[in-house]
Amino acid sequence: MEKTIDATHYKFNDSTTSDMTLRLTNKEGQLELLHSHSIVLKNVSKFFEEQISSQSLEIDIHCSDVDYDHHMEFFKSLYLPDDSLLDSWACVRSAIGVLQVATAYSCEKIISSCIHYLEAVPWDDKEEDEILKAVSKLGPIAMPILARIQPVDLNATKGVLISAIRFATSLNEPCAPFGSELKTSAQEQIEYMLNEDEETPIVMADNEVKSEIRTGLSKISSTFENELSLLLVEPNIEQNTIVMQSLSDLEWLCGLLPKVDLMKDFVSNWAEISDFIVRTVEDLKLDDSMWGLKVKVMELTARVLEAVGYGNVILSPNTRVHLLKTWLPYIRKMKPLLDLKSNEDSNFDHKMDEDLCQGIEGAIVSLILALPSDDQADILEEWMREEHVRYPDLSEAFEIWCYRTKSANRRLVEGFEKGENCNSTLPFTLN
Incomplete structure (x- = not known):
């Protein structure tokens, strides 16, 4: 293979000048004869250099249906001039297939050309996996490709x-x-x-x-x-x-x-400016406009209520109470207004969808139940004073509050009676 020859002096599959035959057989047993030239094959492939001898004028090549076309393209490429070889590859998948064939036959010229082509063109994820598999054992010659995908x-x-x-x-x-x-x-x-x-x-x-x-x-x-x-x-x-x-x-x-553990930064800031936001969006100048703004504000508030209500962000009891007392009246007021607008105008697209409503309601219930008992009572009392209470439905919070209140009173009485029986004083004063 040390002697350089010009393969373009020969033509692919030219029976008039060939001195040997390649017998391509696929997995179904179909046979195709390729009229080849030993001098061309030996010059570019170590495999064929070892296989070809004066006594062997035929070489059997077994390939599957999948790589049959790649074999044909590989043998055709052996006859191309060097300056047009790189431009001969039709697509990434074709170049990968030819690269695998060239690797099997130790053809460095074709391997190098395929690598230069693949290094310069875009791939998709599936093709990248196939490329990595094809070049995994090639060593330094594959570095241009590996440089694209290394960490x-x-x-x-x-x-x-x-x-x-x-x-x-x-x-x-x-x-x-x-x-x-x-x-x-x-x-x-x-x-x-x-x-x-x-x-x-x-x-x-x-x-x-x-x-x-x-x-x-x-x-x-x-x-x-x-x-x-x-x-x-x-x-x-x-x-x-x-x-x-x-x-x-x-x-x-x-x-x-x-x-990145920074949700508290947003929640704390939103809690601080909640009064300002509600005061602004409820201003008479925006009374019948900026509905998109009013809905978007509630969507962000829902994120805040969920973060605090489900314990992902820890705020002080006073801040949690303030958050609820600021937003609960606004949400209670805005929901029926948006529903009314939607019913009056079918093209009105600023409304609270079911997921948003359920998310806010669940977060508020959870948030209420994590407050001190007296604060729970204040919020629930205000909620029940409203006429035609529909949203949010705090009945679950009310039921749990009632149960906990009764349980707390029972524990108080039991503790008092136990203290009397033991001639001891309670650690707190009953009013």
């Missing part, structure tokens, strides 16, 4: 993630002609990179990444507050757009923050 340096990964977080939490106008698609894509990829699955732990959720997320959260929250306050001064379409975009970004962050 990225951890610092580089973190740099990409931080840049994506900055872009995803940016307040800039969408870039034409992509609109908000680039930002949405960045948000989706951040979720993917930080998602914990069965095989890969959370990627780079270190202090630097958390700091960047906190900065983005603070920036978006401040923008939301500022623009929401301006709606009452001089409302316009641009401000409305910024407010709704801020809420959309905050909603996305609500899905991200639990993965």
Whole structure:
């Protein structure tokens, strides 16, 4: 194989000049004869160099239906000039098949060409798995392909993630002609990179990444507050757009923050500004408008109530009571209004869907039952004073409160009687 010959002087499957025959047989026993040239095969393949002798003018090649076409393409490629070989590969799957055949016959020229082609073209996930299988035993010659799929340096990964977080939490106008698609894509990829699955732990959720997320959260929250306050001064379409975009970004962050243990940052801030939000959206200037804003605010509040109500975020009893007393009247007022609007206008699409309603109701019940008994009583008393109470349904919380109250009184009496029998004093005073 040391002697270089010009294969283009010969033609593929040319019986007039061939000096040997390849007998291709597939798994069904179908036979096809290829008229070949020993000098071409020996020059490019160690396998054929060892097989070919003056006494052997025929070589049997067994292949399956799957790789039969790849064998044919491989033998045809042996006759192509070097400068056109790279452009001859039709697609990734074809190049993978030919690479496997070339590897079996130790044909370095074709192996190298297939690798250069595969390194330069895009693959899908399934093709990548096939490529890895095909090059797994090739050694250094496969490095151009392996360089594309080897793990990225951890610092580089973190740099990409931080840049994506900055872009995803940016307040800039969408870039034409992509609109908000680039930002949405960045948000989706951040979720993917930080998602914990069965095989890969959370990627780079270190202090630097958390700091960047906190900065983005603070920036978006401040923008939301500022623009929401301006709606009452001089409302316009641009401000409305910024407010709704801020809420959309905050909603996305609500899905991200639990993965990096930062949900409390959002919940605490939302609790602090709840009075301001409710006061603004209930202002007479917005009395019969901005329905999308009013629904979106409740969707975010549902996230907060769920986080606190189910114990994922721990707040003080006073903060939890304040959260409930701020939002419960608003939710109780807004739900029938939205239902009325929807019934009057079939095109009215700002309403609370069933999942949102059930989520809020369940979270409120859980939140009430985790409060001190007196605070539970105050909230339930106010709830029952309302006429035509329909939503949220707090009857479950009321039933449990009644049972617990009776049980507490029974324990109190039992403790008192036990104290009398033991001639002891109770550790508390009965009023």
